[in-house]
Amino acid sequence: MNKEVNTDIVRPKQIPRxxxxxxxxxxxxxxxxxxxxxxxxxFVLAIFFFVFREALPIFFSDHFDxxxxxxxxxxxxxxxxxxxxxxFALTVGSISITFLAMLIAVPFGLGSAIYIxxxxxxxxxxxxxxxxxxxxxxxxxxxxxxxxxxxxRMIISITGAxxxxxxxxxxxILALMSVPIIVSISEDALKAxxxxxxxxxxxxxxxxxxxxxxxxxxxxxxGLLAAVLLGVGxxxxxxxxxxxxxxxxxQIPHGLLDxxxxxxxxxxxxxxxxxxxxxxxxxxxxxxxxxxLLTFAVxxxxxxVIRGIRRK
Amino acid sequence: MTGxxxxxxxxxxxxxxxxxxxxxxxxxxxxxxxDEQKEEKQVTTIQVKGSDTLVNVAQAWAEQYKKVxxxxxxxxxxxxxxxxxxxxxxxxIDIASASRNMKQEEIEAAKRNTGKDAKNFTIGYDALxxxxxxxxxxxxxxxxxxxxxxxxxxxxxxxxxxxVTIPGAGEDEIVRVSxxxxxxxxxxxxxxxxxxxxxxxGSRDMNGSKEVxxxxxxxxxxxxxxxxxxxxxxxxKLSISSKxxxxxxxxxxxxxxxxKYALARSLHIYTMGEPTGAVKQFIDWILSVPGQKILEExxxxxxxxxx
Numbered sequence: 120m121n122k123e124v125n126t127d128i129v130r131p132k133q134i135p136r137x138x139x140x141x142x143x144x145x146x147x148x149x150x151x152x153x154x155x156x157x158x159x160x161x162f163v164l165a166i167f168f169f170v171f172r173e174a175l176p177i178f179f180s181d182h183f184d185x186x187x188x189x190x191x192x193x194x195x196x197x198x199x200x201x202x203x204x205x206x207f208a209l210t211v212g213s214i215s216i217t218f219l220a221m222l223i224a225v226p227f228g229l230g231s232a233i234y235i236x237x238x239x240x241x242x243x244x245x246x247x248x249x250x251x252x253x254x255x256x257x258x259x260x261x262x263x264x265x266x267x268x269x270x271x272r273m274i275i276s277i278t279g280a281x282x283x284x285x286x287x288x289x290x291x292i293l294a295l296m297s298v299p300i301i302v303s304i305s306e307d308a309l310k311a312x313x314x315x316x317x318x319x320x321x322x323x324x325x326x327x328x329x330x331x332x333x334x335x336x337x338x339x340x341x342g343l344l345a346a347v348l349l350g351v352g353x354x355x356x357x358x359x360x361x362x363x364x365x366x367x368x369x370q371i372p373h374g375l376l377d378x379x380x381x382x383x384x385x386x387x388x389x390x391x392x393x394x395x396x397x398x399x400x401x402x403x404x405x406x407x408x409x410x411x412l413l414t415f416a417v418x419x420x421x422x423x424v425i426r427g428i429r430r431k
Numbered sequence: 432m433t434g435x436x437x438x439x440x441x442x443x444x445x446x447x448x449x450x451x452x453x454x455x456x457x458x459x460x461x462x463x464x465x466d467e468q469k470e471e472k473q474v475t476t477i478q479v480k481g482s483d484t485l486v487n488v489a490q491a492w493a494e495q496y497k498k499v500x501x502x503x504x505x506x507x508x509x510x511x512x513x514x515x516x517x518x519x520x521x522x523x524i525d526i527a528s529a530s531r532n533m534k535q536e537e538i539e540a541a542k543r544n545t546g547k548d549a550k551n552f553t554i555g556y557d558a559l560x561x562x563x564x565x566x567x568x569x570x571x572x573x574x575x576x577x578x579x580x581x582x583x584x585x586x587x588x589x590x591x592x593x594x595v596t597i598p599g600a601g602e603d604e605i606v607r608v609s610x611x612x613x614x615x616x617x618x619x620x621x622x623x624x625x626x627x628x629x630x631x632x633g634s635r636d637m638n639g640s641k642e643v644x645x646x647x648x649x650x651x652x653x654x655x656x657x658x659x660x661x662x663x664x665x666x667x668k669l670s671i672s673s674k675x676x677x678x679x680x681x682x683x684x685x686x687x688x689x690x691k692y693a694l695a696r697s698l699h700i701y702t703m704g705e706p707t708g709a710v711k712q713f714i715d716w717i718l719s720v721p722g723q724k725i726l727e728e729x730x731x732x733x734x735x736x737x738x
Contacts, residue, residue, distance in 0.1 A: 193632065195629050196612065197612045197618075199621065199622075199629075200627055200629065275649075281600070281604070281651070281653070282606055283649075284635070284646075366635045367611075368632075368633050368636065369636075370632055370633035378635055389612065391510055391514045391517075392510070392511055392514045392613030393517075394517050394520070
């Protein structure tokens with residue numbers, strides 16, 4: 120360090136020129152980086168503003184009632200006699216399918232992450248990681264197609280359900296779609312636990328399972344929670360696959376074999392027909408706001424949970 | 432936490448790469464288009480969008496018309512009659528196909544948006560068929576029974592209520608197969624069967640005429656409605672009577688034509704204002720003998736048979 124400082128002092132005349140170009144370049148790069156950092160905030164705000172602006176006029180419509188919008192199950196946006204905008208069945212559809220998907224995906228995802236990071240050899244690890252990344256690269260339309268054809272037939276022949284496109288089908292497809300995300304992020308989180316923890320546990324005579332259960336899982340808690348929540352985000356927001364695999368029926372499901380419709384699928388199916396500026400159009404944007412708030416709530420609780428864990 | 436931050440880092444890199452790729456794609460896409468335009472300037476494109484009922488026919492027209500007029504490119508897409516008409520009002524397409532009449536508010540919106548009147552061409556007739564699985568012993572149904580199955584507050588939810596037992600089916604509950612609300616078929620059924628009342632919630636709302644027939648063909652306890660041109664060997668079309676006990680009429684070409692069949696309807700295409708040039712020639716061709724023959728081959732009743 121001292122030497123460098125010395126050389127600077129030895130040639131004072133060249134410093135200002137170099138420094139000018141360097142400083143200008145640095146400032147520019149700094150500005151670009153700062154802009155890209157802030158851009159995320161700008162984009163989120165802009166999206167929220169746009170969606171909310173398109174939704175706003177519905178509050179002044181005669182057919183609209185916020186309480187009914189949230190808690191009524193009757194969705195008749197194009198009715199000729201009695202227009203009703205109740206999204207409760209759709210919300211329940213979205214939540215139930217996400218819950219089911221996570222019920223399947225979280226154990227599988229965490230289990231496979233633990234296996235990859237702690238139990239398997241380096242060669243197997245590489246090939247497993249590549250294959251899981253391949254799984255993440257399958258487009259959602261292809262998943263939907265699998266749900267519509269392969270899964271639906273399997274469900275009919277195994278359970279004897281009359282229709283194969285239902286909650287169970289959508290839940291399994293969504294679980295398969297979120298597993299790769301959960302695996303790759305939880306694997307990163309487990310890898311980030313310092314080896315000294317493992318060594319210390321081994322030195323104390325812990326078995327492999329004890330190391331995982333008592334040391335690694337508590338140490339990687341935050342990362343694992345982040346992995347699960349990204350999986351939830353994927354499941355809530357997924358549209359095409361659930362549109363094809365869930366049967367698209369507006370009703371509150373009473374069992375795994377009932378068809379449902381989700382908020383996302385409903386927007387995708389109906390926005391094309393709703394003429395711009397009509398009540399139906401605005402109410403679909405309001406459903407978008409609802410979806411936005413739903414994911415926002417999930418992320419916020421996650422944040423609080425993580426902070427709670429940190430304090431302890 | 433380093434794990435999470437590297438992940439975030441990876442994600443940003445990935446999204447940056449994606450952005451670059453998208454930009455590249457857009458760039459090359461634009462270039463290609465302008466190149467094509469330079470090469471064949473005289474090719475005109477006609478955009479047809481709308482009814483899922485008519486999408487197969489329109490596709491067949493587009494293919495045949497390519498042979499008649501090689502310089503005209505007809506692009507066809509579905510989405511539902513409502514989607515087609517909405518696109519026509521926005522001016523993004525040349526022709527909207529529809530399996531229902533344009534509504535009063537749509538005609539007014541057209542006038543407001545473009546200052547032109549929508550021009551209607553009746554290109555043929557269709558019977559809306561009610562489909563059940565081929566193993567279903569039922570052969571006919573009345574409009575009242577259909578309304579009781581499909582309408583909000585209708586009391587029929589089980590096949591036994593209609594006195595039907597389906598061999599080999601474990602369940603008794605009727606699986607209702609319907610269409611998404613942008614469909615002209617949906618609105619026609621609501622108007623003529625449900626008397627404008629609403630559908631019972633919980634039906635499987637399919638995104639196309641073919642999907643309805645496909646689901647009914649795979650489900651023994653299902654009942655659904657779709658254009659008569661979409662029949663497959665695994666489904667059965669029901670004869671329809673206006674009241675229980677009255678003679679039922681099957682959805683055939685003759686019955687559609689004589690309007691004996693209760694759910695017969697006309698099929699339309701719409702343009703904004705009087706069509707000119709290539710669009711007019713295309714419509715004239717549709718209404719001529721070869722065009723109408725294609726319509727007939729697809730299972731519909733030609734408009735020219737009326738004369």
